[in-house]
Amino acid sequence: MLKNVHFGPSVLPFLLVLPQIIVTLVFFIWPASQALYQSLLLEDAFGLKTEFVWFRNFEDLLSDPLYWDSFKITIVFSFLVAFLSMSFALILALFADRVIKGSGAYRTLLIWPYAVAPVTAGALWVFMFNPTLGIVSYALSALGYEWNHQLNGGEAMALVVMASAWKQVAYNFLFFLAGLQSIPKSLIEAAAIDGAGPMRRTIDIVLPLLSPTTFFLLVINIVYAFFETFGVIHVVTAGGPAGATNILVYKVFNDGFVGLDLGGSAAQSVILMIMVIALTVVQFKYVEKRVDY
Amino acid sequence: MARVVLEGIRKTYPNGFKAIHGVDVEIEEGEFLVLVGPSGCGKSTLLRMIAGLESITEGRLSIGGRDVNNLEPSERDIAMVFQNYALYPHMSVYKNMAYGLKIMGLPKAEIEERVKKAAAILELTDEQLTRKPRQLSGGQRQRVAMGRAIVREPSVFLFDEPLSNLDAKLRVQMRLEIKTLQANLGITSVYVTHDQVEAMTLGHRLMVLNAGNVEQLGTPIELYQRPASLFVAGFIGSPAMNFADAKIDAEGKNITISGQEALPLGDGGMPEHGGKDVILGIRPEHLELVVEAPDAVPMTVTMVEQLGADTLVHGHFGESRSDLTVRLDGIRHIKGGEVLPIRVAPDHLHVFDPKTERRLS
Numbered sequence: 326m327l328k329n330v331h332f333g334p335s336v337l338p339f340l341l342v343l344p345q346i347i348v349t350l351v352f353f354i355w356p357a358s359q360a361l362y363q364s365l366l367l368e369d370a371f372g373l374k375t376e377f378v379w380f381r382n383f384e385d386l387l388s389d390p391l392y393w394d395s396f397k398i399t400i401v402f403s404f405l406v407a408f409l410s411m412s413f414a415l416i417l418a419l420f421a422d423r424v425i426k427g428s429g430a431y432r433t434l435l436i437w438p439y440a441v442a443p444v445t446a447g448a449l450w451v452f453m454f455n456p457t458l459g460i461v462s463y464a465l466s467a468l469g470y471e472w473n474h475q476l477n478g479g480e481a482m483a484l485v486v487m488a489s490a491w492k493q494v495a496y497n498f499l500f501f502l503a504g505l506q507s508i509p510k511s512l513i514e515a516a517a518i519d520g521a522g523p524m525r526r527t528i529d530i531v532l533p534l535l536s537p538t539t540f541f542l543l544v545i546n547i548v549y550a551f552f553e554t555f556g557v558i559h560v561v562t563a564g565g566p567a568g569a570t571n572i573l574v575y576k577v578f579n580d581g582f583v584g585l586d587l588g589g590s591a592a593q594s595v596i597l598m599i600m601v602i603a604l605t606v607v608q609f610k611y612v613e614k615r616v617d618y
Numbered sequence: 619m620a621r622v623v624l625e626g627i628r629k630t631y632p633n634g635f636k637a638i639h640g641v642d643v644e645i646e647e648g649e650f651l652v653l654v655g656p657s658g659c660g661k662s663t664l665l666r667m668i669a670g671l672e673s674i675t676e677g678r679l680s681i682g683g684r685d686v687n688n689l690e691p692s693e694r695d696i697a698m699v700f701q702n703y704a705l706y707p708h709m710s711v712y713k714n715m716a717y718g719l720k721i722m723g724l725p726k727a728e729i730e731e732r733v734k735k736a737a738a739i740l741e742l743t744d745e746q747l748t749r750k751p752r753q754l755s756g757g758q759r760q761r762v763a764m765g766r767a768i769v770r771e772p773s774v775f776l777f778d779e780p781l782s783n784l785d786a787k788l789r790v791q792m793r794l795e796i797k798t799l800q801a802n803l804g805i806t807s808v809y810v811t812h813d814q815v816e817a818m819t820l821g822h823r824l825m826v827l828n829a830g831n832v833e834q835l836g837t838p839i840e841l842y843q844r845p846a847s848l849f850v851a852g853f854i855g856s857p858a859m860n861f862a863d864a865k866i867d868a869e870g871k872n873i874t875i876s877g878q879e880a881l882p883l884g885d886g887g888m889p890e891h892g893g894k895d896v897i898l899g900i901r902p903e904h905l906e907l908v909v910e911a912p913d914a915v916p917m918t919v920t921m922v923e924q925l926g927a928d929t930l931v932h933g934h935f936g937e938s939r940s941d942l943t944v945r946l947d948g949i950r951h952i953k954g955g956e957v958l959p960i961r962v963a964p965d966h967l968h969v970f971d972p973k974t975e976r977r978l979s
Contacts, residue, residue, distance in 0.1 A: 514669075521721055529706075
């Protein structure tokens with residue numbers, strides 16, 4: 326609990342928060358309000374004429390089956406990314422928690438993928454899975470499977486999911502490991518005396534106690550999959566084939582800067598903004614209510 | 619109920635640190651053995667070795683006639699109460715107590731019966747059984763932790779400083795409850811504590827550990843009356859025993875605290891140690907204030923602590939520098955600077971070898 330310490334009136338506190346306020350204003354409030362305003366405008370592709378159309382952009386958007394397709398793709402994509410990266414990270418963390426010798430080196434190695442930029446990560450996976458050059462697709466064809474994510478929407482989705490999840494595993498791993506290490510050792514010992522084997526202890530004791538971490542990571546991963554995978558998608562599939570990997574955030578870019586439908590693109594951004602605000606609110610509420618064991 | 623036998627138990631950690639240097643003890647059926655010592659003496663390690671939470675480097679451990687060195691904790695037929703209780707925070711009190719039984723694969727009806735029985739013994743209400751551990755007070759959590767141990771109906775109870783997280787008043791109450799419970803159930807128990815009062819009140823026998831060595835094993839009264847070493851003498855009893863450098867005279871009849879009058883050694887003296895430099899130990903309660911007696915020693919008072927029931931007088935014998943504490947009954951009006959005639963009861967002198975720190979005589 327923070328104590329409210331009262332100082333005399335002074336300009337110093339205001340000066341101290343000023344840089345933060347300026348950064349927020351310039352890099353968030355201003356562009357956000359621009360997007361909000363833009364979403365109510367209809368502009369021709371050459372920027373010659375602008376019309377204030379109230380919510381028509383939103384109406385168009387919500388009645389567009391392509392938008393709903395993109396919505397569904399995003400849900401599937403983010404669910405798969407979150408599930409894959411979190412389950413891998415959890416397994417790795419459970420193992421790492423048992424490692425005693427060389428755990429530092431092991432951990433450092435596992436954290437490296439997080440330092441790789443999304444575009445680089447995407448490029449890496451594209452190389453491996455390139456239908457003509459890739460080592461993995463070569464191996465797959467040797468097994469009798471013809472991999473071509475440039476033609477097959479399902480394979481394209483699988484590839485962007487793998488690339489995005491791979492990058493996020495490191496982050497999730499760190500949090501899971503920290504969560505595991507904060508579980509009192511005596512609880513595990515008590516369970517051992519109660520006769521629970523390692524597997525049983527994990528399911529009955531460790532996972533329930535890890536649930537605050539899991540929930541936090543779920544929100545973080547969904548936000549990641551929603552907004553931060555743009556680079557991966559751009560490099561690996563560019564939203565294709567035939568829009569199979571066209572997630573919402575990629576559609577904003579595609580419609581706005583390629584299709585030059587600025588109003589529609591802005592309206593999509595506004596919807597995304599509302600979604601991320603909602604997610605953040607959920608997370609904060611939960612984190613605050615979270616019980617300390 | 620089972621006999622627990624430790625033979626030559628040693629523990630060496632992978633980094634070469636020797637935590638336990640060979641412990642031999644036979645804990646009888648239904649006995650309450652207390653492991654006591656300062657922090658870092660290896661008492662918790664020894665308990666955890668009995669529990670199976672630490673491996674045994676050397677020696678043999680048997681519970682109920684069965685060698686258990688290489689058995690898992692759950693196979694040793696033990697139950698343990700942890701210092702921080704180690705209750706599963708996400709489970710209700712009922713589930714906490716039932717968890718081990720569920721894993722044993724007991725039928726639901728029997729689990730319920732056993733949990734209800736344990737709850738009744740520990741005076742936990744049905745309403746409390748539905749609560750989560752965090753909704754309970756410290757004393758209630760302590761009861762649940764014991765309940766979890768009781769329901770397993772083990773051969774041996776292991777307690778790892780179970781009262782150290784409670785406040786002083788509750789500690790005294792729970793101490794009595796544990797003693798009563800153990801006496802009623804008659805289950806062999808090993809109890810770890812650093813608190814000598816807890817050790818004295820609970821244990822049938824005490825094992826005093828110091829730096830991984832057994833200093834002494836015996837009943838509380840044996841340890842109090844005949845401490846085997848300087849360490850035990852200083853550790854058992856409160857306020858702690860007074861020590862002073864002293865010399866036994868050539869005939870072994872009297873003992874002299876440096877530069878003071880000679881005190882007679884009771885029971886015919888110690889002729890075999892005649893002329894030896896020793897450490898003399900006297901408990902504060904074995905010094906008495908006398909009016910005028912030929913064998914009284916003058917004590918210079920420096921400080922007085924009034925406890926109501928007793929008065930603790932701190933000072934030193936005459937001009938000697940060794941500190942001395944005297945425990946007098948009731949309220950005494952004594953001031954610093956006074957010189958009191960003090961008599962030492964000759965039957966209550968403890969003489970130790972200054973080199974080996976073991977008891978002489």
